[in-house]
Amino acid sequence: METISSGVITPENQQYPVGKITQTFERAHSEQRGVIIPYFMCGYPNIKDTVDIVLAAAEGGADIIELGMPFSDPLADGATIQHAGQVALEQGMTIQGCMDIAKQVSAKSDVTLLMMGYYNPILSYGLERFCATASANGVSGLIIPDLPVEEADPLQEIAYRHGLALIYLVPPTAPDERIVTAAKRTATGPGGFIYCVALSGVTGSRLELPAHLQDFIARIRAATQEQKLPLAVGFGLSTPAHIATVTSYAEGAVIGSALVKLIDQHKDDQPAEAVKMYIQSLRQK
Template identity: 40%
Template sequence: MKDNKMQIIKNESLSKVDEKFCELKKNKKLALMPFIMAGDPNIEITSEILLKLQENGADLIELGIPYSDPLADGPVIQVAASRALKAGTNLRRVITLLESLKGKLKIPIILFSYLNPLLCFGFEQFCEMASNAGVSGLIIPDLPLEEANEFSKKVSDHSMDLILLVAPTTPFERMKKISNNTKGFTYLVSVTGVTGERNKMESRLENLIAKLKRINSNPIAVGFGISTPEHVNRVREWGADGVIIGSAFVKRISSSSKKDVVDHVGEFCKDMRLAADQKK
């Protein structure tokens, strides 16, 4: 009886992101996490794309907040952010969009934003509004580890996870600190440099995944540069728990007409779902 009670307490403490990774692990599935830029090409089509991604096999979705001075984004995502800003997208409109999809979007939504827009908006107010809109997690790529604890507590107080990034060049001791302080999962950046499609995966990723697995039991999701079924297969074979695909989705949005964009993105998501589910 005591053990059952402890299990219930433990389960109640799980976040939505935790629950999703537990479900996927139980079913021996690789988490598929598309990234798209909110408001590209406009906020209405973003709404349709989010629902289509969910319908076609996405387990979680990373939704970018457009920003004029990105640090980690490559050309494809930078241009997408510019298009979204020109279309009038801002933080408040993104939250309003997610509020309108409550009850329709069942999978965890993770917002990706640089720190400055959140501070200008008011971080506490942002957390409250994002949580009320159904957001499950937050990624702030330019938030230093040394300041993460303060922000992580505020995010957790609103039932969301602050997810931290580990780069290939991160020293081992710092990697341990990041991995021990992230919530939901560890975001492993697959390459040095900015986002963007690559021709091949770096083999050192296998060792990085193994290192992170030794540090703790956090799920590990690999992002940056992943764009083909072969990349997805490789990430799964190396023991990661999830794969994040950004520029390849954003590129299909930019190259499609407004009439066809939702279907084109949906078909690509189906292809990546098949790759994620492919057995050895």
């Protein structure tokens, strides 16, 4: 992996949680390893277990944790995460509930937190209110799968003002000019990374990594070489071998559906401990 920079830490942005993204990637780079980024749906299997599971993942070695915000029409999510989101909504999980989970986690752990969800609920909550609340509750950045880079100005301006990174997703079908635009926007903000979508389609764990993945990452690396941003790969990753392979040519790896399945298997029998052991297995590969 190359020497990377995920944003300059200044006196202005050091006060915000976003500085933790930069620090996390720099620390992993100095330790010659990749950044492990698990995803958890807020409110799944229930609110209390979500907090315990996230804290257990941090104890197991997770570097950055994505907190999923459930939505009724999750276009980028596969069946596994859709199911988790539906269960969370049925139990009354809301945007404010997700913020409360972030607050509880950040009170007990210094793990870097990101909020991941769709744009409509954020608009309904209010962009200013959303970003201010997220920052106050220890969140460092936002991932919005259905927000194209060309339409991101309103949220980006407010997010940056509150010291939040806005993480852009780049799929294999993205033209080079869109990749460059996402990189330039990220570089002008207080920190962040590029989220490389490993495959076209929805989330979901796969047995094999896409054959084109390394070439795709090389193309993103070439298009973002001026900014030297860290790259994290998500969608379809599930095994320690996947993580080891991906982090040999990218700075981070995201695991989502595999963890939701694991929680489902252990939801009546210590899901937090199962998650902790799983994260430890990813770090030990």
